[in-house]
Amino acid sequence: LDQGAMAEARSHQDRLTKPRGSLGVLEDVAVRLAGMAGACPPPLPAPAALAIFAGDHGVHARGVTPWPQEVTAQMVANFAAGGAVANAFANQVGASVTVVDVGVAADLPSAPGLLSRKVAYGTADLSQGPAMTLEQAAQALATGREIARDLVAAGHRCLITGDMGIANTTASAALIAAFTGEDPARVTGRGTGIDDATHRHKIDVVRQALEVNGLGAGAVPEGPEAALRALAAVGGLEHAAIAGFILGGAAARVPVILDGVIAGAAALAAAGLAPRAIDYCLAGHRSAEPGHATALAALGLRPLVDLELRLGEGTGGLLAHPLVCAAARVMHEVATFDSAGVSEKNS
Amino acid sequence: LDQGAMAEARSHQDRLTKPRGSLGVLEDVAVRLAGMAGACPPPLPAPAALAIFAGDHGVHARGVTPWPQEVTAQMVANFAAGGAVANAFANQVGASVTVVDVGVAADLPSAPGLLSRKVAYGTADLSQGPAMTLEQAAQALATGREIARDLVAAGHRCLITGDMGIANTTASAALIAAFTGEDPARVTGRGTGIDDATHRHKIDVVRQALEVNGLGAGAVPEGPEAALRALAAVGGLEHAAIAGFILGGAAARVPVILDGVIAGAAALAAAGLAPRAIDYCLAGHRSAEPGHATALAALGLRPLVDLELRLGEGTGGLLAHPLVCAAARVMHEVATFDSAGVSEKNS
Numbered sequence: 001l002d003q004g005a006m007a008e009a010r011s012h013q014d015r016l017t018k019p020r021g022s023l024g025v026l027e028d029v030a031v032r033l034a035g036m037a038g039a040c041p042p043p044l045p046a047p048a049a050l051a052i053f054a055g056d057h058g059v060h061a062r063g064v065t066p067w068p069q070e071v072t073a074q075m076v077a078n079f080a081a082g083g084a085v086a087n088a089f090a091n092q093v094g095a096s097v098t099v100v101d102v103g104v105a106a107d108l109p110s111a112p113g114l115l116s117r118k119v120a121y122g123t124a125d126l127s128q129g130p131a132m133t134l135e136q137a138a139q140a141l142a143t144g145r146e147i148a149r150d151l152v153a154a155g156h157r158c159l160i161t162g163d164m165g166i167a168n169t170t171a172s173a174a175l176i177a178a179f180t181g182e183d184p185a186r187v188t189g190r191g192t193g194i195d196d197a198t199h200r201h202k203i204d205v206v207r208q209a210l211e212v213n214g215l216g217a218g219a220v221p222e223g224p225e226a227a228l229r230a231l232a233a234v235g236g237l238e239h240a241a242i243a244g245f246i247l248g249g250a251a252a253r254v255p256v257i258l259d260g261v262i263a264g265a266a267a268l269a270a271a272g273l274a275p276r277a278i279d280y281c282l283a284g285h286r287s288a289e290p291g292h293a294t295a296l297a298a299l300g301l302r303p304l305v306d307l308e309l310r311l312g313e314g315t316g317g318l319l320a321h322p323l324v325c326a327a328a329r330v331m332h333e334v335a336t337f338d339s340a341g342v343s344e345k346n347s
Numbered sequence: 348l349d350q351g352a353m354a355e356a357r358s359h360q361d362r363l364t365k366p367r368g369s370l371g372v373l374e375d376v377a378v379r380l381a382g383m384a385g386a387c388p389p390p391l392p393a394p395a396a397l398a399i400f401a402g403d404h405g406v407h408a409r410g411v412t413p414w415p416q417e418v419t420a421q422m423v424a425n426f427a428a429g430g431a432v433a434n435a436f437a438n439q440v441g442a443s444v445t446v447v448d449v450g451v452a453a454d455l456p457s458a459p460g461l462l463s464r465k466v467a468y469g470t471a472d473l474s475q476g477p478a479m480t481l482e483q484a485a486q487a488l489a490t491g492r493e494i495a496r497d498l499v500a501a502g503h504r505c506l507i508t509g510d511m512g513i514a515n516t517t518a519s520a521a522l523i524a525a526f527t528g529e530d531p532a533r534v535t536g537r538g539t540g541i542d543d544a545t546h547r548h549k550i551d552v553v554r555q556a557l558e559v560n561g562l563g564a565g566a567v568p569e570g571p572e573a574a575l576r577a578l579a580a581v582g583g584l585e586h587a588a589i590a591g592f593i594l595g596g597a598a599a600r601v602p603v604i605l606d607g608v609i610a611g612a613a614a615l616a617a618a619g620l621a622p623r624a625i626d627y628c629l630a631g632h633r634s635a636e637p638g639h640a641t642a643l644a645a646l647g648l649r650p651l652v653d654l655e656l657r658l659g660e661g662t663g664g665l666l667a668h669p670l671v672c673a674a675a676r677v678m679h680e681v682a683t684f685d686s687a688g689v690s691e692k693n694s
Contacts, residue, residue, distance in 0.1 A: 017425055018432050019539035023662075024635065024655030066692040074689040078364055083682030085365050091680065092673045192366035192692070288371065305670070306653060308371030315370075322669040323654070326439045333438065335430030342421040345413040345539070 001035030001279050009034035009042070015336040019345070025302060029282065029327040036253055036280055041331035045158035045255050048095040048321050049151040050314045051245060052079055052086060052162035053144065055103030055237035056122030058131060059209070060167040064202045065191060067166045069122075073106040075164050079313075080111035086162060086313035093321045095160060100147055102140050103165075103237030117143045119237050126174060126209040130233045137232035137240045141273075144244025145251070152252040159249045160284070160321065162314025163238045163262040169289060170202055172265035174209045174234035176291040179227075179268035180298045181219035184210065187291030189261070192310070209234050220272060227272025235269060242266035243273065250277035257324065259317035260287035260309065264295030271299060282324060285309060285316030348382030348626050356381035356389070362683040366692070372649060376629065376674040383600055383627055388678035392505035392602050395442040395668050396498040397661045398592060399426055399433060399509035400491065402450030402584035403469030405478060406556070407514040411549045412538060414513045416469075420453040422511050426660075427458035433509060433660035440668045442507060447494055449487050450512075450584030464490045466584050473521060474555040477580045484579035484587045488620075491591025492598070499599040506596045507631070507668065509661025510585045510609040516636060517549055521556045521581035522612035523638040526574075526619065527645045528566035531557065534638030536608070539657070556581050567619060574619025582616065589613035590620065597624035604671060606664035607634035607656065611642030618646060629671060632656060632663030 009031045014020050021027060033042035054076050060069045078084045079099045090097045099114045105122035108114065119139045123131035132140070148159055165171075169191035176187045184206040190199055210216045213233035220230045231240055243266045249256035258267055258281050271278050283296050285305035296303060304320040337344050356378045361367050368374060380389035401423050407416045425431045426446045437444045446461045452469035455461065466486045470478035479487075495506055512518075516538035523534045531553040537546055557563040560580035567577045578587055590613045596603035605614055605628050618625050630643050632652035643650060651667040684691050 016432070017422070017430060018658050022539065022656065022658040023432065024657065026654060026656070068690050068693065071690050074687070075364070078682055078687045078689055081682070081687070082680075083364065083687050085363070085370065085677055085681050088676045088680040089673050092669060092676050192369065304654065307373060307651065307670070309369065309373070310371065311365050311369040319670060319673060322439060323652070323666060326436050326666060329435045329439050330432055333429075333435040334432050335425055335428070340421070340425045340428070340430050342425060343415050343418050346415065 002038035005038050005040045006031050006035040008040040009331065012040060012331060016334045017337055017340050017342045023330065026327040029324060030331050033255060033328050036255055042328050043157060044328050045324050047156055048093065048158040048160055049156035050086065050090055050095050050097050050160040050162050050318060051147050052099045052164055052314055053102050053238040053241040054099060054164040056105035057165060057167035057171055057236055058123045058125035059127055059170050059205060061125055062127055062205050064170045064205055065167050066194060067192060069105060069166050072164055072166045073104050073108060076101065076104060076108060080114045084313060085311060085315050089315050089318040093318055095318060095321060100241065102143055102241045123236055126171060126234045127205045127212065129212060131235060132232040134228060134232050137228060140237045140240035141244035144241035145248035148245045148248025149252060152254050158255050158257065158321065159245065160257045160314050160317040161242050161245060161259050161263040163242060163312050165236055165238050168236050168238060168262050170205060171234060171236040171239060172261045173291050174206045175239060175265035175268060176295050177206060177210060178215040178230045178234055179220050179272065180294055182294050187294050189289035189291060224273045227269055231269040239266040239269065243270040246270040246281060247274055247277050250280040255282055256280050257282050257284045257317040257320050259284055259314045260312055261289040261292035262312055264292050267299055268295055284320035287316060349385035352385050352387045353378050353382040355387040356678065359387060359678060363681045364684055364687050364689045370677065373674040376671060377678050380602060380675050383602055389675050390504060391675050392671050394503055395505040395507055396503035397433065397437055397442045397444050397507040397509050397665060398494050399446045399511055399661055400449050400585040400588040401446060401511040403452035404512060404514040404518055404583055405470045405472035406474055406517050406552060408472055409474055409552050411517045411552055412514050413541060414539060416452060416513050419511055419513045420451050420455060423448065423451060423455055427461045431660060432658060432662050433665065436662050436665040440665050442665060442668060447588065449490055449588045470583055473518060473581045474552045474559065476559060478582060479579040481575060481579050484575060487584045487587035488591035491588035492595035495592045495595025496599060499601050505602050505604065505668065506592065507604045507661050507664040508589050508592060508606050508610040510589060510659050512583055512585050515583050515585060515609055517552060518581060518583040518586060519608045519612035520638050521553045522586060522615060523642050524553060524557060525562040525577045525581055526567050526615035527641055529641050534641050536636035536638060571620045574616055578616040586613040586616065590617040593617040593628060594621055594624050597627040602629055603627050604629050604631040604664040604667050606631055606661045607659055608636040608639035609659060611639050614646055615642055631667035634663060
């Protein structure tokens, strides 16, 4: 981040017609946007582009979710038809929607806004061995990077992560446990809603995944090689693509608003691959999944929206976009004490 | 609220292509919007109108804030010129801005978007006796009601409360202590930023205000007469106008998004005057002022934005508007499991 632009942004904030610090977290957001762009005021982060990366999971066979696997493909069709919550929220905030098939376990009919970048027909079962080969993970990472680059080239000034993949909270929990060293019982949640017995089973599956892949003893060591290995071992194709999407956004110096627990897990992998990439990330929201708070704490990110959402698709990231825009807009439109002729407080 | 429309909204939510309950707090917002409008799906709460009620406070003379009193008038000019943070946020969310002088202690030059409804040149010092006469409070209430009615008649489908008044967090703390029976030390905050000594003094002033006005022993009794008396005794003209604005929004069956601690204090008065009016209120955000959380708890409202803002003007209410719209939009645009051909989870 550009420290000069950040210092300028901080000092500009203090001259605006408002008590110092009175915009709370949004002042930090504005300063970080200035650092990302290397400019004060920072450009408005609009228009935004949501990319929904879709993939299936071999671990679905272990019964970690009551939803049938074909729902992944059905929801991709729903996104393409504009019928999902992510579409409604994108309409609300003026974001474009791109759906990317990186690993759906079915051949999908072509549709407007759907990009076919299939790396595999779903991952292998992470509780039996690596979910992906290193080559598959690298290919999904490269796909995410390219999508980010293309969306920025098309004029988007903010990227928002989205995901679809039945069973992907299981892979997310495994990634978060692996990268933070936290116990699986503390980071494995109920996803879309499961009963106590399925929840206990899901925790066991995550524990097995870590053990069989040699990730059971403390956090993944630093460095890109270990990060790629862990991502391939217990991640999903959509996690790898989102990690690449983050790296691509950072390379283009554009803010990336992270959605929920899937994005948080992917961001931990991105941080392992290139720690400075997280400087370009904003946490859109905090989901109801327990592992998400763990991931955000490890990333050092504060969520902007906290409304007990647990839907995914990018919905939490989309809701945060107007807040991020508002933070930037203050830097462009608000008068200073001098220019408005407003008295400052007595010191 | 229309219980039939609310039941229909709940059952519609459960048919949409998302896990049940996965939109968290926004599902409750959508259900309440349906109840307010008596229709499912509820109309989109747009366009929105922000009304900033401005007034001065006799208690300013007690040294409860380091800001000079003339800043109230200067900020009114800043709003009219479009230079304040509230203007920038209103631009971001597409809300109109109306500034209403209900009690600024100066003659203001006319300006576009500024309505002169001055009841008095500021209130009397609430720590020495009643801040307003009952007639003044009633007049400010009527003004707020009329502004709400006029804004709805002009086509707005959502009202957002705003305020400007140097020293108005002191009156807010006194109102919140009076209506909840809470100790002044627990509900009196640092407003725009004061040092420890001024904070202790501000708490003492609030305590004096309650005692001198006979409000020191427990919460204000139920009923409109006692509520009006307490509002006049320790409120501000902008608090009374905002209470009227809430009543006017409720009468028009339009959602009213409350801003921060000033709106929370005014809403307690509105609840005393007409308890059902709070059914039409949504808490836009939770401010950094400690009394605000107390007020929201007493009102039974859950804030939508929680970003440590402490600016007022309506800024927190404006930021919540896209979230409220998103909640309503889901009810219009999202496909059902049946219509989209998406499988439901196995039970």
